[in-house]
Structures are given as structure tokens and as C-alpha cells.
Amino acid sequence: MTRWPRVLAVALLAAGLWFGIGVWQRTRAGVDFGDAARAELLLTLIIFVVAAGWVIVSDRVRGRK
Numbered sequence: 001m002t003r004w005p006r007v008l009a010v011a012l013l014a015a016g017l018w019f020g021i022g023v024w025q026r027t028r029a030g031v032d033f034g035d036a037a038r039a040e041l042l043l044t045l046i047i048f049v050v051a052a053g054w055v056i057v058s059d060r061v062r063g064r065k
Contacts, residue, residue, distance in 0.1 A: 003064070007055045014051035019044040 019040050026036035 015048035
């Protein structure tokens with residue numbers, strides 16, 4: 001049961017990095033900040049879910065509960 005804080009922390013870190021880098025790249029290319037942020041939201045959500053799943057599966061493979 002103590003796994004969830006770790007899952008959320010890793011997933012939030014991955015999603016935050018994805019969002020930050022994506023917005024930075026888009027604004028450097030000349031896109032308005034609001035448009036860049038909206039464009040990155042869907043992929044950020046997908047990265048969050050994939051990262052959370054990755055942590056859960058890797059914990060199971062390593063034998064952690």
C-alpha cells in the first residue's frame with residue numbers, strides 16, 4: 001500500500017518534465033504560451049499514465065509490493 005506515493009511521484013516528475021520541455025520547445029519556435037500549454041496537455045496526460053504503469057509493472061517484476 002505504500003507504493004502509491006512513489007508511483008505518483010515518479011509519474012508527476014515524468015509528466016512535469018514532458019510538459020515543461022514541450023512548452024519550452026514550442027515557445028522557442030514562436031508559439032504563444034497558452035497555445036503551447038494546451039497542445040502539450042494530452043500528451044502529458046498520456047505520459048503520466050504510462051509512467052505510472054511502468055512503475056507498477058517494474059515493482060511487480062522486482063518483487064516489491
